[in-house]
Amino acid sequence: MPRLKLTLPAQADFHCALAVRVTDLNYGGHLGNQALLGLLHEARLQYLLALGFDELGTDACPGLIQCDALVSFRGEAFLGDLLTIKLTATDFERTHFDLYYEVRTNDRLIAQAKTNLAFFDYRTRKTAAIPETFLAALALQRTKNEEIREQ
Known part of the structure; x- marks a missing residue:
């Protein structure tokens, strides 16, 4: 079976740093797969908060639900390693989008990963259209990132 290969976007929308904790280690002494998914979740929450959103949503904005995840391990991480996680949102459709992680x-x-996220109204238990406010916040963040890169 061929290895999973992800092609990540060239520019990142957001990055954060998270340390590998003792509870993130598996019996092999390195970062475990379930722990990596947890760290990706934490990075996603930080990204959403930076944009002014969260996963649970509000009365004015639906939340998010993860539809699927792809993870490709490329190396080992160990206790105390400081991980830099870059995130980029792409492939927007009516209710969902892809989020890439490096x-x-x-x-x-x-590792490289991709999750598909759908906007979701937790009250009605149905997917919802991507809010224009989310797209506007992302566009503003990308403009700021571009200005920083040009300096």
């Missing part, structure tokens, strides 16, 4: 430590690629 995980590195000390310039070593640890």
Whole structure:
């Protein structure tokens, strides 16, 4: 079976740093797959908060629900490693979009991942259209990132 290969977007919308904790280690002594998904979730929450959103939503804006996830491990991470996680949103459709992740430590690629997220109204238990406010916040963030890169 061929290895999963993800092609990540060239520019990142957001990045954060998270440390590998002792509870993130598996019996092999390195970052476990379930722990990586938890760290990706934390990075996603930080990204959404930076845009002024959260996963649960509000009366004015639906929340988000994860539809699927792809993870490709490329290296090991160990206790105390500081992971830099870059996130980029792409492939917007009416109710959902893809979020790509690149995980590195000390310039070593640890993992690449992609999740598909749908906007979801937790009261009605139905998907919802991507809010224009979300797209506007993302566009503003990308403009700021571009200005920083040009300096």
